Amino acid sequence: MLEIIYYVIIAVMAVLLFVNILKKRDLPELICIAAVLVTFALRALHIK
Amino acid sequence: MREEYLVALVMFAVLIIGQTVTKNEKKWAAVFLLLASVAGSLAAGMGIRFREIVEGPFGFLDAALSVCAGALFTGLLYRLGFMEKLLGHILSIRGDFLRALCLLLFIGMPGMFSGLASLSVLTTGKLAGEKMKAQGIADGKIAVTVIGGAFFGMMLPPNCLPAIIASNGAGSVLPTPYVGFFMPLLVLTLPCLLLFTLLNRKTLSLLREEGKAEKLPVLPLAVFILVWVALLVEGLLTSYVYIGGNTLAFFIASLLLVFAGGGVSAAVDSLYDAVIPVALLFTLGSFIEVSSMTGVRGIYSLLTLPQTTGGQTTAVMLVLMAISIALGFVLSVPIPAFLVTYAVFPIGWLANPVIVTGISVAAGLAYLAAVRGGLFTETARTLQLKDAKWGESLKPLLLPVLLMLALAVVMVLYGDPLDFLIM
Numbered sequence: 001m002l003e004i005i006y007y008v009i010i011a012v013m014a015v016l017l018f019v020n021i022l023k024k025r026d027l028p029e030l031i032c033i034a035a036v037l038v039t040f041a042l043r044a045l046h047i048k
Numbered sequence: 049m050r051e052e053y054l055v056a057l058v059m060f061a062v063l064i065i066g067q068t069v070t071k072n073e074k075k076w077a078a079v080f081l082l083l084a085s086v087a088g089s090l091a092a093g094m095g096i097r098f099r100e101i102v103e104g105p106f107g108f109l110d111a112a113l114s115v116c117a118g119a120l121f122t123g124l125l126y127r128l129g130f131m132e133k134l135l136g137h138i139l140s141i142r143g144d145f146l147r148a149l150c151l152l153l154f155i156g157m158p159g160m161f162s163g164l165a166s167l168s169v170l171t172t173g174k175l176a177g178e179k180m181k182a183q184g185i186a187d188g189k190i191a192v193t194v195i196g197g198a199f200f201g202m203m204l205p206p207n208c209l210p211a212i213i214a215s216n217g218a219g220s221v222l223p224t225p226y227v228g229f230f231m232p233l234l235v236l237t238l239p240c241l242l243l244f245t246l247l248n249r250k251t252l253s254l255l256r257e258e259g260k261a262e263k264l265p266v267l268p269l270a271v272f273i274l275v276w277v278a279l280l281v282e283g284l285l286t287s288y289v290y291i292g293g294n295t296l297a298f299f300i301a302s303l304l305l306v307f308a309g310g311g312v313s314a315a316v317d318s319l320y321d322a323v324i325p326v327a328l329l330f331t332l333g334s335f336i337e338v339s340s341m342t343g344v345r346g347i348y349s350l351l352t353l354p355q356t357t358g359g360q361t362t363a364v365m366l367v368l369m370a371i372s373i374a375l376g377f378v379l380s381v382p383i384p385a386f387l388v389t390y391a392v393f394p395i396g397w398l399a400n401p402v403i404v405t406g407i408s409v410a411a412g413l414a415y416l417a418a419v420r421g422g423l424f425t426e427t428a429r430t431l432q433l434k435d436a437k438w439g440e441s442l443k444p445l446l447l448p449v450l451l452m453l454a455l456a457v458v459m460v461l462y463g464d465p466l467d468f469l470i471m
Contacts, residue, residue, distance in 0.1 A: 002292065009299050013116050016319045023316075028075040032327035033320075035078060036112075039105040039330055048106060 007044060014040040051092065052343040059339065062381055063364070070379035072421020074166075075324050076277075081331035081382055083336040092342040104337030105330035110295075111212040111226040112326050116319060117298035118162035118207050121275065123318020124305040126158075126171040130268040135175050136261035148252035149245045152175060155194060156201020156241075161298065164292075164325050165206030167416065168198035169427050172320075177431040180255050191252045191441035194427050196248070199416050199445070200241040203452070205233040206279050206294050209325065210411035211404065213332065214383045217392025218399035228470040230283035232405035235469060236455050244448040251444070267308045271314040275301045281413040286471045332385055339386075345393065352394045365460055367389045369410035375413025380421040382416035402466045406459030409452055416449070 016039040021030065042048040077124030082101070089097040125131055131154075139149040159168040173194040180190045202208060211229050245252060278297040281289055290468055291297070306315050339345050352364050368391035372384035388411040392399055416423050424438050437439075442453050459466060 005296065009113065009117065009295060012299075013113065013319065016120075016316050017323070019316045020320050020323065028073075028079050029324070031082070032075055032078050032324050035082065035101075035105070035327045035330050036323055038102065039109055039112075042102070043106070043109060048102070 007046075011044040012039055014044045049349065052347040053449075054346045055091045055342045056339070056347075058091040059084045059335070059344070060092040060383070062087045062377065063335075063452055067379045067382065072418060072425075074421060074426075076329065077380070077382050077421070078327040078331045079214070081335045083262065085334040085437050086329070087337075088338045088342055088344075093166065096142060096323075096340070097341065099340045100337045101334045104333035104335070106333070107216050107336070108329045108333045109389065111215070112329055114207055114226070114293070114295040114298070115162050115164065115212070115326060115329075116322050117295045117302065119158075119164065119167055119322030120302040120315060120318050121298040121305070121348050122158040122161050122167060123321055124170060124174065124302055124314055124378040125268060125272065126175075128265070128268055128305060128308070128310050130265060130272065131172055132175055133262045133264050135172070135179070135344065136257060137256040139179070139255060140259070140261045141454055145179055145245065145249055146257035147256065148249050149242070151193070151252060151255065152197040152200060152241060152245060153232050155197025156204060157200075159201025160204045161207060163209040163212060164232050164322060165198040165202035165209075165423055166325060166426050167321055168201045169194060169423070169430050170208040171393055172219065173427065174430055177265065177427075177433075179257075181431070183255060185254050186225065188437065189254065189430060191424065191427055191433050191436035192429065192444050193252055193255075195416070195441055196244055196252075196445060198413070198427070199423060200237055203233065203412050204241070205230040206283050208233050208408065208412075210330070210385075210388070210408040210415075211401075211440040214388045214392055214404045214408035216333070216336065217389035217400070217407075218396065218404060228286060229405055231469040231471050232402045232459065232466075236405055236452065236459065238410070239455070240448040240452040242471045243451055244445065247447060248444045250296065265308075267393065268305060271301045271304050271308075272354035284471060285302065301466045308369065328381070328385075332382065332389075335382075335386060336389055344391075347382060348390060348393070362461060364394050365407055369456070369460075372410040373413045374416065376410075376417045376422070380418040381415050387410050397407065398464075400463055401470050403463030406456040406463065407452075409456035413449065413453070416445070417459060 021033045062084040070076035085101050110179050116126050138150045155172045175189050212226050215226050258320055279352050304461050372387045375386045392406050426434050
């Protein structure tokens with residue numbers, strides 16, 4: 001059960017980050033969001 | 049010259065040049081940590097090692113999840129107007145010392161929840177700072193109040209970014225990346241916070257409001273109280289009670305706040321407040337991973353391991369702590385954060401959260417002491433404090449910080465006998 005919740009939380013965070021990346025940001029901010037998003041997305045998708 | 053020295057030189061050179069050119073700007077620090085990782089793997093003749101660069105952040109992922117959930121919860125409370133109303137209640141407290149202490153804890157609260165001092169500055173610090181400005185309080189005094197609250201908030205449990213960074217140095221040795229730090233952090237920070245309040249009571253109690261404060265909304269208040277109860281119960285009784293951890297408590301509370309009127313848009317903005325520090329954490333993970341892959345860590349172990357007999361490991365840790373703080377003045381956080389994780393490496397299997405907490409103080413102080421790109425810059429920029437000076441703003445923190453440093457050294461020296469603090 002806790003494992004499912006863990007992945008749900010990560011997936012929600014990844015979606016919120018994805019919405020953030022769609023907003024107008026400057027280059028370093030985009031790189032920062034991407035760095036966090038990639039890590040969250042890889043875990044949410046069970047790739048890593 | 050051994051190849052590993054050259055690799056380390058290239059990695060640090062990229063980072064130092066980046067920090068200097070961008071004046072320690074935090075959002076660029078993450079970019080240059082990433083570039084330094086790429087440069088390190090190229091210098092080692094290994095090409096661009098995506099695997100290590102992507103794998104590094106995973107050492108920090110679970111702790112970062114708690115940081116993000118804490119930031120989400122705090123941001124939603126702030127955007128719902130709960131924090132502003134809570135401040136009204138705090139400012140109507142009559143006793144000067146109690147009001148000053150509560151104001152510091154209020155400013156520090158986002159830092160406690162998320163481990164990020166910058167979040168305190170952006171939310172509660174901004175609210176308090178604007179009120180102080182409206183009452184005509186001098187910029188320097190506003191800076192002292194906000195910087196003090198934000199710094200001690202960051203160092204207080206449950207979440208503390210410097211401790212999260214340092215705990216990475218123990219790798220998989222600690223039970224999970226970040227567990228058992230509640231009491232060590234509390235014992236470390238609370239006396240310093242009380243001393244700071246006592247010494248600066250006059251400045252900190254300048255802000256007050258007469259009249260009746262606005263009523264707090266019921267649902268956010270109930271959620272707020274429940275989260276505090278959950279955090280305290282789990283933090284103080286870690287070995288006996290498990291209710292899902294900080295992350296779950298913050299996440300459920302955030303969901304309730306979204307449905308209580310916060311909205312998804314507020315959640316998106318709240319998470320953004322934590323993105324840059326978390327990116328810095330993740331790219332630091334890549335930097336550490338590449339340093340391990342290219343043999344820099346191996347050379348470091350080779351140099352320090354002969355010293356691990358006769359209790360000289362402690363000397364290595366203390367020297368790295370001192371270097372971290374000294375570098376923090378000039379280069380802000382990235383290199384000190386890296387050195388703090390390396391300070392934990394030599395004790396490896398022997399690491400316990402008390403020792404790690406002591407070492408983490410160096411990373412916290414590096415952020416506090418930074419002349420550019422540290423807590424002062426962040427506060428002065430966010431609150432537009434044009435007349436605040438770095439030295440004047442940090443001077444009132446000197447004695448409490450020296451006390452914190454002394455406690456940190458005691459924790460490093462006597463971490464094993466003090467392990468009863470790990471509840």
